[in-house]
Amino acid sequence: MNDFSDVYNEYAVPVRRFLLSLTQNEEIAEELTQETLYRAFLHIDSFREESSLYSWLCQIAKNLYLNERKKLAKRQASAATHLLEGVNGEEWTQTLLLREQAMLVHQVLHSLPEPYKEVFTLKVFGELKFKDIANLFGKTESWAKMTFYRAKERIVKGMEEKA
Structure with a gap:
């Protein structure tokens, strides 16, 4: 692939579908897709080709999704604490x-x-x-x-x- 736009064009839709299967939410899947591809762009030099590029992107996407879930759980717990105070x-x-x-x-x-x-x-x-x-x-x-x-x-x- 000549530049990252080729990666984006080829993998944006499959990564978005993968994230949609995890999130069940169009907006969140779209946001996480953009963040996934941005992070991949920043760290493309760390891709070691031990797996497929798609697998690497899905791993980034999954990690972002899990981080978002943790943040959401903390926000909910924080809101509950605020209510209880x-x-x-x-x-x-x-x-x-x-x-x-x-x-x-x-x-x-x-x-x-x-x-x-x-x-x-x-x-x-x-x-x-x-x-x-x-x-x-x-x-x-x-x-x-x-x-x-x-x-x-x-x-x-x-x-x-x-x-």
């Missing part, structure tokens, strides 16, 4: 209901062991103070705060795992 009953519930992740949060919450599930539910949905939660369990206020904090951590971790 300003927890205050009704406002928090309304915010969650407006988000796609509401069901996921409830699934993770449902799977929490006791006392995390109950403490979290009492604080967020029951709008109880930590002092009142502590009295219900016959524990200290510090215990209630720590249990609530750990429940939030478990919810975020569970959402990261499901993403």
Whole structure:
């Protein structure tokens, strides 16, 4: 091939089809195709011809796709953490209901062991103070705060795992 435009002309469509099979999304596949070919252009001198050029391009594409998935999972977990930081009953519930992740949060919450599930539910949905939660369990206020904090951590971790 005389220059990289030949590579682009020959492999853009096959690489895009490969990415479409991974992403199931036209726009993302197109974006990743452009990024794949750009990276290949930058690093064409590192192509060792141990495999076909198409295989090399697909490997670049797959790595970009996996990196995007990781970034998306982190963004979703970050959004969940942000939601959980300003927890205050009704406002928090309304915010969650407006988000796609509401069901996921409830699934993770449902799977929490006791006392995390109950403490979290009492604080967020029951709008109880930590002092009142502590009295219900016959524990200290510090215990209630720590249990609530750990429940939030478990919810975020569970959402990261499901993403």
